[in-house]
Amino acid sequence: MIVSRAFAGRRYAVLGLARSGLATVEALVASGAGVTAWDDREEARDDAMALGADIGNPLEIDLIGFAGVVVSPGVPLNRHPIAAHAREAHVPVIGDIELFAEAQGDLPPHRVVGITGTNGKSTVTALITHMLESAGVPTLMGGNIGLPILSREPLPAGGVYVLELSSYQIDLSHSLACDVAVLTNLTADHLDRYDGFAGYAASKARLFGLQHRDQVAIVAVDDDPSKMIASRINHRLHRVSAKDIDPADQMRWPALQGPHNAQNAVCAIAVCRVLGLNDEQIERGLATYTSLPHRMELVGEVGGVRWFNDSKATNAASAAPALAAFPPAPDQRLHWIAGGQAKGDGLAACRPWFGHIKRAYLIGEAMEPFAAEIGDALPVDLAGDMATAVAHAAAAAQPGDIVLLSPACASFDQFKDYEQRGDVFRGLVQTLGA
Secondary structure (H helix, E strand, O other), X not given: OOOOHHHOOOEEEEEOOOHHHHHXXXXXXXXXXXXXXXXXXXXXXXXXXXXXXXXXXXXXXXXXXXXXXXXXXXXOOOOOHHHHHHHHXXXXXXXXXXXHHHHHHHOOOEEEEEEEXXXXXXXXXXXXXXXXXXXXXXXXXXXXXXOOHHHOOOOOOXXXXXXXXXXXXXXXXXXXXXXXXXXXXXXXXXXXXXXXXXXXXXXXXXXXXXXXXXXXXEEEOOOHHHHHHHHOOOOEEEEEOXXXXXXXXXXXOOOOOOHHHHHHHHHHHHHHHHOOOXXXXXXXXXXXXXXXXXXXXXXXXXXXXXXXXXXXXXXXXXXXXXXXXXXXXXXXXXXXXXXXXXXXXXXXXXXXXXXXXXXXXXXXXXXXXXXXXHOOOOOEEEEEXXXXXXXXXXXXXXXXXXXXXXXXXXXXXXXXXXXHHHHHHHHHHHHHOO
16 A cells, blocks of 8 residues: 555544545554544444544534645535535645645656546546556556556556546645646536536646646636636646547557547647657557546447446536447447436537437436427337336447447436446347347
């Protein structure tokens, strides 16, 4: 695990003991810190106690003198009482990424890449990691993806930590200065946690404000809010765009098709060039990359029909690029499974690509509202649930067609999370070929 002398002799409160919370407890205790931990689940408290933590609810104890209250990114600081309680005691509320930043001085010489944005950040993080690894660079992927960062073994000298950073994780960081910081794009999301879109954008922009003047910012300027953030950066800046990618080049990268992946690729290429990879290493990484689960993941081909799991598309802005990736060839070939718990932004972002769709199969709470919004723009099947949608799409699809789960919705009406939704879809597809 990652430990640091910076934590020794200090006391921390840890609120929330899921994977990253327990990893935080273990790393702090191993570093010589005192830890008071809490979770509503008794078994989680028992796990923390076994690691050497005291048990106590940070909301109910005197926090004066604590070095920090460590919370999971899921804690809504705009309405959770821990924010005010910590502020009264003059104690910062932080996350495990901030602890990683504070521990950097005890790690072998390394560089840190931080990737944020509304959409694409997971793919860009995984793609950069793959490109570096395929070039022989010691690399570790963490943050909002993979295993908790503090639970990982430190990299040897010359290594690169590649961190996917949600706006929540940036909010909980105060000393994270990324050697390379990336913004993929910016559209409305998570507005329940911020004072409108401006507050959300300001959270993303903080990643660049935390950098030092000799560090590098990379911003994809394909949308106006990202252009605005780029215009306010006054240190080393690389502006990139999906338009910088030659479609002939992109055809050589099987897992990176569609305009959204052109943007993902151009961000990753810019990072890897800053980190010193040559053109041959970059091309090899792009050509051998395989998709992350639930992000335009090819889950099967049955009877000449290809099935793609894009369950991570939890809003219309992230579903739109997936629809754009499958134009008529020469006729419409795309069967689109969409719906779930709508986020309130409707399907406006998807509408320009309705001409690609042969039929839409709608599920979940959004089924009726989406059907009304689509109107007579394209054929609609009110499937209701995933199993029915898959069965109906399988019956209708012809060889050469594509079936795409790209819901444009959250999953919580019918599933635990988008991962479970994607896993169910994958399982149903696999039974088709049995």
